[in-house]
């Protein structure tokens with residue numbers, strides 16, 4: 001077909017694409033600063049922020065640099081922050097996760113005092129940044145046929161739930177508006193809800209990382225959060241990438257246990273899952289554009305292989321188009337500035 005030709009009998013789709021204004025008028029998916037949430041890392045005892053080599057533009061924050069970044073995020077108009085803490089001392093049970101003076105809880109107190117309710121302060125709820133073995137729960141010797149790779153150790157589901165409930169209460173006490181369990185233990189939402197309720201935090205919502213896949217795209221995050229497993233991997237508790245129906249079961253289970261909102265992670269390689277989950281539920285759906293997705297675009301842009309701004313906005317739009325109401329992305333503040 002030639003440019004601009006008239007084609008009798010064909011739909012005239014190009015009529016509605018002819019100018020930027022026409023395309024803006026007909027856009028089915030819009031992206032706004034309020035659709036975005038910024039994940040942040042705060043590390044104990046840092047004086048200055050430390051750049052993360054594999055995630056250009058992203059840092060491990062000191063408490064002071066985090067407060068500054070939080071103000072900038074609020075000014076940019078994004079909806080919230082997702083906090084990850086990196087303690088100076090790690091142990092087998094992740095004690096610093098629920099210590100009142102643990103880094104993430106101190107950061108939550110400061111941000112809540114600074115910002116009040118201006119941003120939704122979400123606390124990632126897991127143990128992997130806090131355990132010396134880097135797994136998301138406490139360990140036990142393997143029973144039966146399963147042979148762990150760490151001298152026969154495996155993550156023990158139910159004792160981990162007790163730890164999660166305690167961490168949830170500590171985070172809510174410190175000022176988290178939302179707790180976001182990401183460990184993929186069975187029964188974690190029910191245990192956390194019960195823990196929050198019995199401590200009086202009946203109004204604290206749970207954003208469940210309901211469909212979290214054992215993904216190769218988490219690589220840079222492990223540098224950022226210093227939480228790489230010291231043996232084995234997370235395939236026995238995170239979801240297997242070939243599975244889709246299972247995501248719907250995980251989401252249904254989390255909602256039945258009391259989750260208020262659900263998340264799919266990663267985002268771009270799992271847009272089909274985002275779409276199916278968004279169709280299936282009537283609660284808010286988030287998608288997490290993970291470190292490897294971010295790094296992939298940054299690396300290609302640094303080589304001049306893609307137009308950085310265009311590629312970033314296209315990925316965010318695609319995640320929204322698939323059905324996510326909100327997107328967690330390391331580029332949230334910069335993207336929000338572009339969108340204003």
Ligand SMILES: [Zn+2]
Nearest residue numbers: 126127128136
């Ligand atoms: Zn974890």
